[in-house]
Amino acid sequence: MHKLELPVSEDKIRELRVGDEVTLTGTMITARDAAHKYLIEASPDFIRPYLENSLIYHCGPVVRKQDGQWEFVAAGPTTSIREEPYESTIIKNYQVRGIIGKGGMGEKTLSALHDYGAVYLHAIGGLASMLAQSVREVQDVFMLDEFGVPEAMWVIDVVDFPAVVTMDSHQNSLHTKVKKSSDQVAHRLIHPVA
Amino acid sequence: MSLQIDEQVLEDHIYRLIVQTSTDLPNDVIRAIREARTHEVDGSPAKSVLGMLLQNVDVARENTTPVCQDTGTNIYHVHYPEGVSTLALRRNIERATIRATDDSILRPNAVDPVNGKNTGNNLGRENPFIHFEEWEDDRLEIRLMLKGGGCENVSTQYKLPDSDLEAGRDLNGVYKTVIDAVNNAQGLGCAPGIIGVGIGGDRATSHLTAKKQLFRQLDDTNPEPELAQMEKRLYKDLNSLGIGPMGFGGKTTVLGVKIGTAHRIPASYFVSIAYMCWAFRRHSLIIENGEVQYA
Numbered sequence: 001m002h003k004l005e006l007p008v009s010e011d012k013i014r015e016l017r018v019g020d021e022v023t024l025t026g027t028m029i030t031a032r033d034a035a036h037k038y039l040i041e042a043s044p045d046f047i048r049p050y051l052e053n054s055l056i057y058h059c060g061p062v063v064r065k066q067d068g069q070w071e072f073v074a075a076g077p078t079t080s081i082r083e084e085p086y087e088s089t090i091i092k093n094y095q096v097r098g099i100i101g102k103g104g105m106g107e108k109t110l111s112a113l114h115d116y117g118a119v120y121l122h123a124i125g126g127l128a129s130m131l132a133q134s135v136r137e138v139q140d141v142f143m144l145d146e147f148g149v150p151e152a153m154w155v156i157d158v159v160d161f162p163a164v165v166t167m168d169s170h171q172n173s174l175h176t177k178v179k180k181s182s183d184q185v186a187h188r189l190i191h192p193v194a
Numbered sequence: 195m196s197l198q199i200d201e202q203v204l205e206d207h208i209y210r211l212i213v214q215t216s217t218d219l220p221n222d223v224i225r226a227i228r229e230a231r232t233h234e235v236d237g238s239p240a241k242s243v244l245g246m247l248l249q250n251v252d253v254a255r256e257n258t259t260p261v262c263q264d265t266g267t268n269i270y271h272v273h274y275p276e277g278v279s280t281l282a283l284r285r286n287i288e289r290a291t292i293r294a295t296d297d298s299i300l301r302p303n304a305v306d307p308v309n310g311k312n313t314g315n316n317l318g319r320e321n322p323f324i325h326f327e328e329w330e331d332d333r334l335e336i337r338l339m340l341k342g343g344g345c346e347n348v349s350t351q352y353k354l355p356d357s358d359l360e361a362g363r364d365l366n367g368v369y370k371t372v373i374d375a376v377n378n379a380q381g382l383g384c385a386p387g388i389i390g391v392g393i394g395g396d397r398a399t400s401h402l403t404a405k406k407q408l409f410r411q412l413d414d415t416n417p418e419p420e421l422a423q424m425e426k427r428l429y430k431d432l433n434s435l436g437i438g439p440m441g442f443g444g445k446t447t448v449l450g451v452k453i454g455t456a457h458r459i460p461a462s463y464f465v466s467i468a469y470m471c472w473a474f475r476r477h478s479l480i481i482e483n484g485e486v487q488y489a
Contacts (some may be wrong), residue, residue: 019239034310062263064298073298074254074263079344079382102344103382103441124246124440125344125384126473128263129254148312149302164239164442178443179380182435186377189431190359190370 003160007053010117013097016165018172022121024161027139028055028100032078034151035143036086039094047142050155051094055121058083058101060150061132070138072156074128077102080120088112104166104175113169120167122174134161199484201286207479207486208290208336212268214488215338215477216260216299219251222412223388223449223474230386230446240444247439247472258299262384262473264342265300268322271409273335280326283336287324291316300340325402337409337478345387345471348379351400354463363463365424368393368453375467376432376448381441384471388412388450389432392466395456404468407452409476421453439472449474 002016006026016022029050031039039047061075080087080101087105090096091112098118099105102125113119123131140155147153166174199207227244234241254261268291272283292315294300304318305311316322352371354363359374361367372391379387392403416422428451438444449472458464480487 062260062298062301074260076263126262127250129259130250178441182377182437185435186373189373
């Protein structure tokens with residue numbers, strides 16, 4: 001088990017390998033579809049300090065506001081592959097050290113992880129109530145009015161947030177490996193030898 | 195026919211149904227995940243993931259918080275006796291939906307596709323989705339399923355024949371499309387999935403037929419022997435793909451396969467695949483003579 005503190009250095013990230021289990025403690029930011037489009041098209045500078053040497057969490061939470069303070073009620077990962085067109089550029093331009101999401105990402109992102117020193121961390125899809133308990137505080141939120149609750153960028157403090165490395169900075173992807181093997185089984189089932 | 199129940203009480207019951215559906219899984223699904231876990235290798239990621247899924251359901255139930263933050267498309271299938279107003283039912287479902295959203299039981303999930311605005315209360319065109327059917331029974335039955343976007347995005351539709359799959363217009367052709375769809379989905383639909391299959395119909399009724407299958411109990415048996423056999427065969431073969439929970443690899447890729455049919459016109463042969471995630475949130479309530487039962 002690797003205990004990672006955020007912000008995190010490139011060296012620490014490059015030590016991680018596919019299959020490693022990690023827990024994360026520190027500040028990170030959520031971003032999903034609308035936010036990714038925005039980061040590319042508007043290139044906002046105010047967001048840089050939150051992304052540099054930290055992580056982007058693909059998540060659209062359920063939240064509630066109590067006594068003027070936001071809190072996360074349910075916060076599992078959303079499907080990452082939708083951000084494939086944007087992610088490599090974001091990793092490069094904002095020096096992001098990693099992505100947390102589910103389902104893995106494609107070749108462009110895998111190359112960016114290698115080129116700029118970042119990692120893809122898989123959180124467990126649907127583990128929303130448990131993961132929300134790792135979110136100890138909501139520090140801030142950006143673009144809430146424009147994007148709505150699920151798509152806003154939430155700056156959160158997490159403690160011992162669990163995830164698994166499924167794509168590392170050495171061109172390895174668990175998703176490619178599992179797909180290759182299931183493709184072979186599927187092919188045999190669909191096209192049986194007569 | 196009157197339900198002998200006033201509107202405020204009906205709204206409260208629908209609200210309770212939404213809370214139960216968002217924050218707890220049905221027993222057949224919990225049993226299936228527990229059972230699947232016993233087949234995975236000790237110390238494997240598959241076994242650990244399935245264990246955490248069960249733990250998360252316990253946490254959600256204890257705290258009355260959503261099992262999954264994607265509280266999805268809210269799909270209602272309502273069977274009502276003659277004389278009950280569907281307008282009144284819709285009104286109460288909508289009120290209960292607004293309350294559940296205010297109480298962080300549902301995430302605001304209705305987004306206008308043109309201007310990108312989230313309505314903030316889960317009401318919108320076709321949202322929540324309500325399918326009404328009148329029946330001869332005296333009872334009112336409201337079934338609710340919350341279906342997240344991840345699994346909806348990997349749901350798909352085929353048109354047979356399909357030359358790439360060498361799939362003709364028969365059950366064997368259907369078999370090939372389901373293998374292909376689940377293999378293409380990998381872990382993206384939050385495996386292990388539950389697979390609803392609709393054969394026939396037009397494009398819309400084919401998908402509706404597939405989704406309707408998801409309201410069946412996981413341990414039921416299809417009354418059509420040929421379909422029952424195909425469900426078993428697909429269940430076994432899909433679990434041989436090795437995709438596993440979350441796509442990390444393992445023996446549990448699906449928890450169930452349920453097939454239904456609709457008559458088609460001679461020119462069309464559609465196969466629709468409704469992929470449901472492991473967080474299979476579906477519950478129902480029945481109202482009869484003023485008495486209410488949840489299931």
